[in-house]
Amino acid sequence: MRKIAAHLILDGRGNCFSKGIVTIDTNGMILDVQDTGGNLQEEAGIEFYSGILVPGFINAHCHLEVSHLANAFPEGAGFIPFLKMVVDQRADELGVITSAAETADLLMQRNGIVAVGDISNGTSSFEVKAKSKIGYFTFLETLGFNPERAEKAIEWAQSCSGSASELGLKCSIVPHAPYSVSEPLFRAVASEAVRSGLPISIHSQESREEDELFEYGKGGMAAHLRDNLGIDTSSFLPTGRNALRSTLEFLPAQNPLLLVHNVYTEQEDLDYIQGVRRLENTWFVLCPCSNLFIQKRLPDVELFRRNDLQLCLGTDSLASNHQLSILEEMKIIQQAFPSVSLGEMIQWATLNGASALGISAGVGSLEVGKRPGINLLTGTDLSSQKLLPGSGIKKLC
Numbered sequence: 001m002r003k004i005a006a007h008l009i010l011d012g013r014g015n016c017f018s019k020g021i022v023t024i025d026t027n028g029m030i031l032d033v034q035d036t037g038g039n040l041q042e043e044a045g046i047e048f049y050s051g052i053l054v055p056g057f058i059n060a061h062c063h064l065e066v067s068h069l070a071n072a073f074p075e076g077a078g079f080i081p082f083l084k085m086v087v088d089q090r091a092d093e094l095g096v097i098t099s100a101a102e103t104a105d106l107l108m109q110r111n112g113i114v115a116v117g118d119i120s121n122g123t124s125s126f127e128v129k130a131k132s133k134i135g136y137f138t139f140l141e142t143l144g145f146n147p148e149r150a151e152k153a154i155e156w157a158q159s160c161s162g163s164a165s166e167l168g169l170k171c172s173i174v175p176h177a178p179y180s181v182s183e184p185l186f187r188a189v190a191s192e193a194v195r196s197g198l199p200i201s202i203h204s205q206e207s208r209e210e211d212e213l214f215e216y217g218k219g220g221m222a223a224h225l226r227d228n229l230g231i232d233t234s235s236f237l238p239t240g241r242n243a244l245r246s247t248l249e250f251l252p253a254q255n256p257l258l259l260v261h262n263v264y265t266e267q268e269d270l271d272y273i274q275g276v277r278r279l280e281n282t283w284f285v286l287c288p289c290s291n292l293f294i295q296k297r298l299p300d301v302e303l304f305r306r307n308d309l310q311l312c313l314g315t316d317s318l319a320s321n322h323q324l325s326i327l328e329e330m331k332i333i334q335q336a337f338p339s340v341s342l343g344e345m346i347q348w349a350t351l352n353g354a355s356a357l358g359i360s361a362g363v364g365s366l367e368v369g370k371r372p373g374i375n376l377l378t379g380t381d382l383s384s385q386k387l388l389p390g391s392g393i394k395k396l397c
């Protein structure tokens, strides 16, 4: 048994305890969370730390299998050039892919991440995920803008799903993005989702170009599909609506849904989403470092707060991020949106991600009976509860 105390505890549910004590058993299971009201009595055996205790982080969006693309691309190239670079360079030897994934997995552990919603297009990262101390929920991503590819794409995802199950990995089959999935493929993914009832995710409103494609059938995305991917888009009919509003209805309203990125989301989009599905089983995943890396733009975080949405944080992959650290994502948000409190961000980084992935019974908050992992935030401004550029993480259990 350990008794761990610090200047502050942010429990992931929005509570803040001054000089609280978290008691855990030898397996890291929480036995007690005590609010001393700032009155911590000296007691033998209490470990006292300078800083803030928070639950283990949940990285709601990552692509472990492209970790070998770290430092491969220039920053600020823009969305379409980024897509092209990934297409051109993602193939590599399996050994290179797995060893980079292994390193990235260890980095995430060191950064206090205990669970990840991780995208896979194939099986190359499965062994690493199965062996890791991190709990992975794998989103098996389908791709195919050409309707004729739908059957092949779903069969491939099903075979990957079989391999994942053999390794004990939890997974669901998901669409990559509106601009890379045909209507028949959306429908096939949806019927898998209805059958499983599991969380699904989609890259959403990450670019302006996807909207141009759906509204008018032209622009950078149309050119990318045609010129870079060699897809015949002649049968595609523009809908006159943006990408989100053209495709969200294909995804079953009863499945938990993670909408990832939301860089171009506006109030009308949120109104539309509420007309199609319940906000209680919809999560909005923000990956600010990746958005800055690719296109030097951030989502409108204040808009999401005004609408009281369930926000989560993700790192995206090392192809578009210098690190896989939820703490660094929070620093970017605090800098750009100073009115966001640390307690709020901690909830996005922990309990909300756990709820989105369906694992909040075991992780995501400092509550009796959970084994959430405990991180110590160091080097913060304790009086204002702000992160500082040098703030760090120490994993306590």
Ligand SMILES: [Zn+2]
Residues within 6 Å of the ligand: 061, 062, 063, 119, 203, 260, 316, 317
């Ligand atoms: Zn992504």
